[in-house]
Amino acid sequence: MAGPAALLAAAFVVLLIGLAYGGGAVARPIGDPGPVVRYGLPMAKMLVNIGAAMTLGPILLALFALSAKKDEYHRALDIAAGGAALYAVASGITGFLTFLNVTGTAISFDDQFGSKLGLFFTDVEIGQAWLATTLIAATLTVLCFAVRSQTLMVFVGVLALISLVPMAQQGHAAGSAGHNAAVNALGLHLLFAGVWLGGLLTIVLLRKTLEGDRIIPVMKRYSTIALISFIVVAISGYASAELRVGSLDRLLTPYGVLVIGKVAALIVLGLFGAMQRTWLIGRMTAAAKTVGKYFWWIIVAELAFMGVASGLAAALARTATPVPEELAGSPTAAELLTGEPLPPELTFSRYFTVWDIDLIWLLVCGFGIFFYLAGVVRLHRRGDKWPVLRAVSWVLGLLVLFYLTNGGVAAYQDYLFSVHMLGHMGLTMLVPVLLVPGAPVTLAMRAIANRTDGSRGAREWILLAVHSKYASFLAHPIVAAVLFVGSLWVFYYSPLFRWATVDHIGHEWMIVHFVLTGYLFVQSLIGIDPVPVRLGYPMRLLLLLATMAAHAFFGLSIMSNVGLFLPDWFGAMGRTWGAPPMIDQQNGGGIAWSIGELPTIALAITVAIQWSRSDAKDAKRLDRNADRTDDAELKEYNERLAKLAQSDVVK
Template identity: 45%
Template sequence: MPLIPAYAGGVVTTDAGAAVKRVPLGLALVAGAVLVVVATLVGIALSGAATPTLLGDPGAFVRWGLPVVDALVETACAVTVGALVLAAVVLPRSATATDPSRVRRAGAAGRAWPLAQKTAAWASVVWTVALVVQLLLTYARVSGTPLGGEQFGAELGVFLTQIELGQAMAWGLLLTALASLLAVAASGYTSALAAAIVALAALAPVAQTGHAAGAANHTLAVGSLWLHLAGVTVWIGGLAVLAVVAGRLGKDLVPSAERYSAIAIWAYALVAVSGVVNASIRLGSLENLGTPYGVLLILKVVAVVALGAAGYLHRRRTIPSLTSGRTTAFWRLVGVEILIAGATMGIASALSNTAPPVPDVPLEGVSPAEAITGSPVPGEPTLLGWITGFSPDVLVLTGVVSAAVVVLGWYLRLRRRGDHWPLGRVVSIMVGLLLIAWTSSGGAAVYGHILFSAHMVQHMVLVMLAPIFLVLGAPVTLAVRALPSRPDGTRGPRELLLGLVHSKVAGFFSHPVVAAVNVAGSMVVFYYTPLFGLSLSNHLVHLWMIVHFTLAGYLFVNVLVGIDPGPKRPSYPLRLVLLFATMAFHAFFGLSLTMGTSLLAAPWFGALGLPWGVDALVDQQYGGAFAWGFGEVPSLALAIALGLAWLRDDERTAKRQDRAADRDGGADLEAYNAMLSRMSRTGDRAPD
């Protein structure tokens, strides 16, 4: 008798076909969708966000329709992302996949994967169309003009091309359309993952336009809002799609539920942390909890806590019970979660259309530096300020903290399993992560946005110092040893990591010469092109800078002294040549900045007017001197490490040769002497 019942047609049955209990998941999905609309309308009515305005009223259709369309956009987005994530890393494909024998041996059914892909395709199309309607209604709302006016089309063009809100919405629409095309064309794990990444990227323009992305604390607000949106879509969308494909899971139910649960934990953590940050920015103080915005926020918090409690019950009770064939409690709880999730998304839609207590207005009456950077100007740099300064970049900080938690989890897993892993390597990784956190959110970040010299400190730490500690910690080797492999052909973290490490792209960028050129050449391309100025004014480019230079430094150091799998490392003499060439280039680059008389990113640094009197060109020259001097310190440490590694390698080679001579009585040496003797008798010249 089969142990795991299958869900089919709203009835949980065993494989023999006997009905066990009716679980109306379809009804729960419909009710959840209805709750999204109802909660949106009720929330709008309570907050008064749809009240007619005295001047420039776009009409009742726009005032009430926009929140509903917002809810539709959020729901379609969540279903799209959730379905793609399930198709990429949770659900196995059928036995006709690339490795059919592996799938069959694991006993995977694979019938749910095609339905998840079709769900993603249809939801992405709905998402794209709904975004078009949202764009039209949004313009009507902000311009105060009803739909279809005489100048509506021409003014809409100006809105999309010249107004920041319209430009962000246009970019979001383009990325969503691209994600839709990829979702429709997805035919395997890799293509589904690519579509999911693009869909999540499409949330970035949305984060630029949300309530939390106001003029004050703009960088913190945008980053936390994107994390919030990403967490919600993966978590709630994945839950809804899991219910959609329930009838086809069969034998895949237990592993799929466990994998989704692990993803949901991380998504819930993102939602909780980013929600607190967003609320603190827009709420201002606890006194504002009594405002309409505050009331809706409280309702949303209650709903999110309820969903977290349901997830906890899944982890502790219902998922373990699936292995014994008891699925009723699991699906009943899923149905309840869908209802709560629908209400939550409706409340969130109403919240996004309600004016927050802290108004979203441009900064006025501030210094030029604060107007340009969007943040208060710190005090004059001091050693204490460099150590204790804090300007959080929530995206990087979340990544660093998550990486630290994961690495510690891997280490503890190996210990529980009885495997040895040096503690020093874990400490080395933690130091590298701490340096990245300080560079992006500590004192270096506080001053790096207003002083070129501080920006250069950020750059050199990211590309030259932090990678050394990360490489010496061997994170890839630790991950491969700690992460379990999946027997059913799906792509888990281990499979994704190994696929990335052994990909052609990684092979190209980890080639010794390419890695060295990338480290050196990227500095020239970055600082002597508009990219530098964009990284100061555009946070996405700034994030790219952090990721790029950290990875470039990691790949270069890994070529020199790494132990992780990946590149084919050259001989030690060639490694030293590459290192010394890079050292020479850093010295030349730093010298060019020190001797330069042209200010880089002049519209930014030249217009700040810092209150403690900074000559921007002199500060740039200080930055060049730092790049010249500091760059040699880690390079010298690497040279010493390479020399020691070379000596140890020679010693190991000599010991191997001695052991071989002991085993065969020095046969190689005797053969070499015999060859020399023959050559001397014939008059031939001995080899060098």
């Protein structure tokens, strides 16, 4: 237990030092909740983070590194259950201490105190967040004990991911500039720091279960997860610091100095990770017994530095930031609605010079390009070929996705419906048309090694997902077409559009939905990856023409609409430039009707070309068969005709 002890000891000591230096536990002149709350709240939050890590890490290792046929898998889920219990208890305590901190109410046992507490957890946003986190963590505790199927554990892992959302939304004031960017940065930071820390803790707690050389493949798999986590934690940490520090001269403030300390701890942890990947794992493979004890001592030291980073993170959460988290002065209408100042007038050049970075999609696109090209390189190294055009198409698709989620379209879509519609058409039609020809599933099946120890890696999970009944249903051409067209009407003529516009989580869901529905439809028409049902080319063209007509009708319906979508949003933005909201909405309908059809025309041309090539291949196959059999089929056919003619003559 030296590793967890080192983690907790370092975390608590550094937290106390950080609170003292940053002033996070200084008594308030008015409404001070007392030292128990001032010190207890950051300690409880730190335990929340450790509990979340001990839930996420074991689940991820159970899904991707451990064998369900061995005790290691069940032991990891037991650890996850214990971590979730800590997560739930610490979240409940944090919510209670937050109530005392916010309201300044003294603890009592009368009805008035209970009424205030109940009102805080049901009507106040921060109270609702901690109540939701506590309830989800308690549910995770039960599920980690009850569920042992690897497939069902995926859904438990998704629930664990969802549990971080309420905490991520507390990361920056809801009315302050940069709120969406702060939510993304904090959410990614919590997730990948938790996976990193929780995975290492799990390996330490499993050291007696991972007997013999079993530790080596598990450490190799964890090392890959840790490397990805390090990259994401570093990038998301930088984004958070940029939002809260603002400029280099503010690094000398107490908050800035604590940030520097956390960066230093992160660099040391990166060096530990590099040492594991480049030296220790190789030495353990060569001589496990000799290097093993040193390896465990290094892991204990790494956990201690993780404790330092955890303590600093908790202290930073209680330290005043150099950049105010509330909007200064009298906010404009645009700032009240979006949390951001109104951008300058949209011109053609600003589509490419104004950026609104979405860290989630920046990382998705970056990792998507890297792993795809890594797969191509792996194939070439072993002498296999992969078409260059497939790789080019995939990279272009992800670059377009990056632009649509981070470039000028993303920066102006909250203010102009027409720009929003332009982004929608790009996400659901242009991006899939480029991604599908990349055949990522085929590449993964050829490039990723098959697991033989009972665990599931990326290859096994992809195969399981592709061959599942749910995926088969969604990938059916008719279902994909209905989702592609029907979701347009459902989205814009239901509360979903408001949710996706007003709420950042809804916006992220919208992007995923548009890309997935477009990908499924395009895959059913021109996909290279295998699908359960593939229509003949005449039916594909017919299906495409039907969806083109429905898509055009959707655009015309928006153009002829006499009411404004979200009038309290697009009509209340306070814009003094650009087309009036109603005209802009009609322009958006025109984009859906006209520009949105261009990728569909490209699809029709592609289907026609594939049809022509298929006929040519069939003709060549028949010619080769005729040469090989000396036209046996033709001679048999002629003989049959001759017999029929002779029987007619006899009659």
